[in-house]
Amino acid sequence: xxxxxxxxxxxxxxxVAERDWSQFHDPKNLTxxxxxxxxxxxxxxxxxxxxxxxxxxxxxxxxRERIIDEVGDVGIAxxxxxxxxxIDLGDAIAAKLAKNRVxxxxxxxxxxxxxx
Amino acid sequence: xxxxxxxxxxxxxxxVAERDWSQFHDPKNLTxxxxxxxxxxxxxxxxxxxxxxxxxxxxxxxxRERIIDEVGDVGIAxxxxxxxxxIDLGDAIAAKLAKNRVxxxxxxxxxxxxxx
Amino acid sequence: xxxxxxxxxxxxxxxVAERDWSQFHDPKNLTxxxxxxxxxxxxxxxxxxxxxxxxxxxxxxxxRERIIDEVGDVGIAxxxxxxxxxIDLGDAIAAKLAKNRVxxxxxxxxxxxxxx
Amino acid sequence: xxxxxxxxxxxxxxxVAERDWSQFHDPKNLTxxxxxxxxxxxxxxxxxxxxxxxxxxxxxxxxRERIIDEVGDVGIAxxxxxxxxxIDLGDAIAAKLAKNRVxxxxxxxxxxxxxx
Numbered sequence: 001x002x003x004x005x006x007x008x009x010x011x012x013x014x015x016v017a018e019r020d021w022s023q024f025h026d027p028k029n030l031t032x033x034x035x036x037x038x039x040x041x042x043x044x045x046x047x048x049x050x051x052x053x054x055x056x057x058x059x060x061x062x063x064r065e066r067i068i069d070e071v072g073d074v075g076i077a078x079x080x081x082x083x084x085x086x087i088d089l090g091d092a093i094a095a096k097l098a099k100n101r102v103x104x105x106x107x108x109x110x111x112x113x114x115x116x
Numbered sequence: 117x118x119x120x121x122x123x124x125x126x127x128x129x130x131x132v133a134e135r136d137w138s139q140f141h142d143p144k145n146l147t148x149x150x151x152x153x154x155x156x157x158x159x160x161x162x163x164x165x166x167x168x169x170x171x172x173x174x175x176x177x178x179x180r181e182r183i184i185d186e187v188g189d190v191g192i193a194x195x196x197x198x199x200x201x202x203i204d205l206g207d208a209i210a211a212k213l214a215k216n217r218v219x220x221x222x223x224x225x226x227x228x229x230x231x232x
Numbered sequence: 233x234x235x236x237x238x239x240x241x242x243x244x245x246x247x248v249a250e251r252d253w254s255q256f257h258d259p260k261n262l263t264x265x266x267x268x269x270x271x272x273x274x275x276x277x278x279x280x281x282x283x284x285x286x287x288x289x290x291x292x293x294x295x296r297e298r299i300i301d302e303v304g305d306v307g308i309a310x311x312x313x314x315x316x317x318x319i320d321l322g323d324a325i326a327a328k329l330a331k332n333r334v335x336x337x338x339x340x341x342x343x344x345x346x347x348x
Numbered sequence: 349x350x351x352x353x354x355x356x357x358x359x360x361x362x363x364v365a366e367r368d369w370s371q372f373h374d375p376k377n378l379t380x381x382x383x384x385x386x387x388x389x390x391x392x393x394x395x396x397x398x399x400x401x402x403x404x405x406x407x408x409x410x411x412r413e414r415i416i417d418e419v420g421d422v423g424i425a426x427x428x429x430x431x432x433x434x435i436d437l438g439d440a441i442a443a444k445l446a447k448n449r450v451x452x453x454x455x456x457x458x459x460x461x462x463x464x
Contacts, residue, residue, distance in 0.1 A: 147264075159348035165282055166281055166282050229279035230279070
């Protein structure tokens with residue numbers, strides 16, 4: 001990722017401040033924003049067979065443009081939530097990955113998917 | 117965000133490779149992972165009133181720990197999806213923010229929430 | 233509910249058959265349809281404060297029309313999934329309600345929300 | 349569906365009343381309940397290939413039991429939302445199906461999935 005995360009956060013804060021949208025952005029509402037944006041991303045794949053999902057994602061064209069758009073929306077919602085709650089996204093990811101290393105030991109989890 | 121995103125991606129790739137999980141991680145499946153993890157994050161706030169959602173998120177304790185955990189899961193799913201599809205998350209966020217600046221001009225959108 | 237569920241299912245089956253959409257409707261895809269439709273329903277409430285959510289839902293007007301529309305979409309997705317998997321929705325609800333009666337005894341759960 | 353929907357609604361209302369949970373069940377919160385329950389249903393299929401999703405759903409065993417359980421949770425959340433907002437679920441489904449018949453004419457939509 002070439003973009004600087006702190007610079008993105010600064011841009012997002014300015015965008016929200018200019019529109020006086022902070023009043024709508026309590027963490028509860030932001031998880032709802034996140035859920036609705038993820039729903040739109042899911043919609044991009046709901047009729048796409050798994051074995052062509054990679055090609056569907058990478059073929060230049062309208063689908064890829066929409067997918068990038070929806071990924072952007074999801075990322076914005078997630079960063080807004082982290083910023084509002086004072087959660088460092090990178091730290092949260094690193095901490096969860098460390099937990100997952102323990103929960104799914106490589107020798108036992110190999111080739112078997114994560115449990116639901 | 118102090119953590120380096122490229123370093124996180126490298127760790128995630130190694131985690132997946134050690135478990136031979138790449139076979140499960142086509143983009144369709146990863147959007148489902150994302151949706152299920154976001155569902156768990158939403159669950160943390162579903163009974164929390166909006167006007168105490170900030171305090172609920174920030175009070176040291178079990179709720180904050182779980183929220184950070186769920187944010188980590190969501191972040192992992194999103195990074196896995198971006199990595200698999202060759203989407204630069206930072207670029208996608210910056211591009212969508214630029215579109216939103218046009219779609220919601222500050223003087224017209226001020227104090228009025230984004231349309232559903 | 234005055235509408236007959238079996239009649240609804242028959243109408244849905246005919247709708248799908250006329251469009252040859254059964255090929256897209258494996259249960260995995262239908263859970264994705266459900267997730268994306270629920271995302272649209274969530275979008276209707278994401279900026280609405282909890283204490284006006286009842287009024288927002290009941291006021292005649294565009295919001296209520298959209299909410300009914302999204303509820304219809306969610307209901308269609310859920311019925312399609314049940315029909316495809318041979319799950320009787322009413323039985324599934326009744327069975328889960330019976331489990332919840334045990335899991336959340338009235339005297340202990342009173343006034344305390346379900347755990348996430 | 350052999351179960352009577354009005355009887356289910358009456359049981360749900362009693363269940364909620366006995367626990368004094370109506371205070372948590374404004375429509376906003378119930379859409380969050382719905383989103384989190386759908387997330388759990390999605391989790392049941394996220395690593396299941398589309399071409400074995402039917403068998404996965406129908407094979408007697410732990411997966412089917414969990415899927416029925418999650419369908420029950422989703423159905424409960426949807427009925428609670430409909431009851432709270434005064435929306436007749438059957439009518440909403442029938443109305444949306446009628447709109448979809450117009451939006452997706454059989455001769456044009458045949459074999460082509462619904463747009464995202």
